[in-house]
Amino acid sequence: MSYNLLKGKKGIIFGALDEKSIAWRTALRCYEEGAQLVLTNAPVAMRMGEINKLAEAVNAPVIPADVTNMDDLKKLFEGAMAHFGGKIDFVLHSVAMGMNVRKGKHYTDLDYNFSQKTLDISSLSLHRVLKTAWDLDALNEWGSVAALTYIAAQRVFPDYNEMADAKALLESVARSFGYHYGVRKKVRVNTVSQSPVKTTAGGGVKGFDGFMMYAEKMSPLGNATQEDCANYLVSLFSDLTKMVTMQNLFHDGGFSFTGVTQEVIEQMEK
Numbered sequence: 001m002s003y004n005l006l007k008g009k010k011g012i013i014f015g016a017l018d019e020k021s022i023a024w025r026t027a028l029r030c031y032e033e034g035a036q037l038v039l040t041n042a043p044v045a046m047r048m049g050e051i052n053k054l055a056e057a058v059n060a061p062v063i064p065a066d067v068t069n070m071d072d073l074k075k076l077f078e079g080a081m082a083h084f085g086g087k088i089d090f091v092l093h094s095v096a097m098g099m100n101v102r103k104g105k106h107y108t109d110l111d112y113n114f115s116q117k118t119l120d121i122s123s124l125s126l127h128r129v130l131k132t133a134w135d136l137d138a139l140n141e142w143g144s145v146a147a148l149t150y151i152a153a154q155r156v157f158p159d160y161n162e163m164a165d166a167k168a169l170l171e172s173v174a175r176s177f178g179y180h181y182g183v184r185k186k187v188r189v190n191t192v193s194q195s196p197v198k199t200t201a202g203g204g205v206k207g208f209d210g211f212m213m214y215a216e217k218m219s220p221l222g223n224a225t226q227e228d229c230a231n232y233l234v235s236l237f238s239d240l241t242k243m244v245t246m247q248n249l250f251h252d253g254g255f256s257f258t259g260v261t262q263e264v265i266e267q268m269e270k
């Protein structure tokens with residue numbers, strides 16, 4: 001169902017890798033709500049070619065950009081503005097990569113060169129994206145930028161490893177840049193702290209299935225899906241949430257504020 005919440009709005013969506021990606025579902029929902037889109041992902045991710053299917057479905061060009069490369073980001077924003085014939089209203093940052101996680105390095109035995117890459121791709125990239133938009137004055141007033149995060153930034157989930165630190169930094173960048181962009185242009189910047197969902201990035205976390213089942217049992221509403229997340233993001237890109245900025249918004253079926261549930265107690269008593 002469409003409410004035309006994004007009619008006339010123009011947005012850039014980072015991070016649609018395949019149909020499971022949060023960004024993929026979000027692009028489809030934004031399009032349904034009337035937005036015009038530009039899609040982007042790392043040049044290496046494009047080799048899979050999947051993104052072209054999405055591009056066709058949402059009638060959007062794909063402009064490759066590695067989020068750690070300022071020239072790529074500049075070309076992306078310039079290309080998007082040329083395509084739209086004007087400025088941009090919203091940006092979804094749906095990008096993460098845990099190099100130590102990927103290489104099986106434990107949190108107590110990090111390779112710091114990998115760590116730097118992890119933080120650059122997963123956290124500082126939000127600063128890079130915002131700075132690129134800032135320098136080019138690419139965002140319209142009351143524009144909205146959202147990035148995806150996870151509650152491991154606040155509480156320990158041992159197997160989330162270095163990504164916990166990366167998400168804490170990402171949330172901090174959203175707050176800090178959100179202040180400056182708010183003052184300068186009334187642009188809002190938020191992070192959405194999403195329930196676990198099985199995607200390429202999510203599935204990389206050790207013991208992911210058990211972890212997801214636990215979250216399901218610990219959430220009064222159950223885990224939020226990609227589709228739910230896409231709906232929430234549409235609301236954040238719409239004019240209905242104009243005064244929300246610099247927030248870390250939990251979108252997790254109540255998990256973040258639940259101490260224990262009856263289901264978990266019963267499981268423990270078995």
Ligand SMILES: NC(=O)c1ccc[n+]([C@@H]2O[C@H](COP(=O)([O-])OP(=O)(O)OC[C@H]3O[C@@H](n4cnc5c(N)ncnc54)[C@H](O)[C@@H]3O)[C@@H](O)[C@H]2O)c1
Pocket residue numbers: 014015016017018020021022023041042045065066067068093094095096097121148149150193194195196197198199200201202203
């Ligand atoms: N899956 C979950 O359980 C979950 C939960 C909370 C938050 N998140 C966050 O949601 C976001 C999206 O992840 P997802 O679960 O949809 O997985 P995904 O693997 O589909 O998306 C991650 C994306 O990051 C892109 N990427 C990696 N390195 C890049 C680079 N250098 N330049 C540009 N793009 C790059 C990948 O190509 C991919 O499209 C991530 O920030 C993730 O941490 C995921």
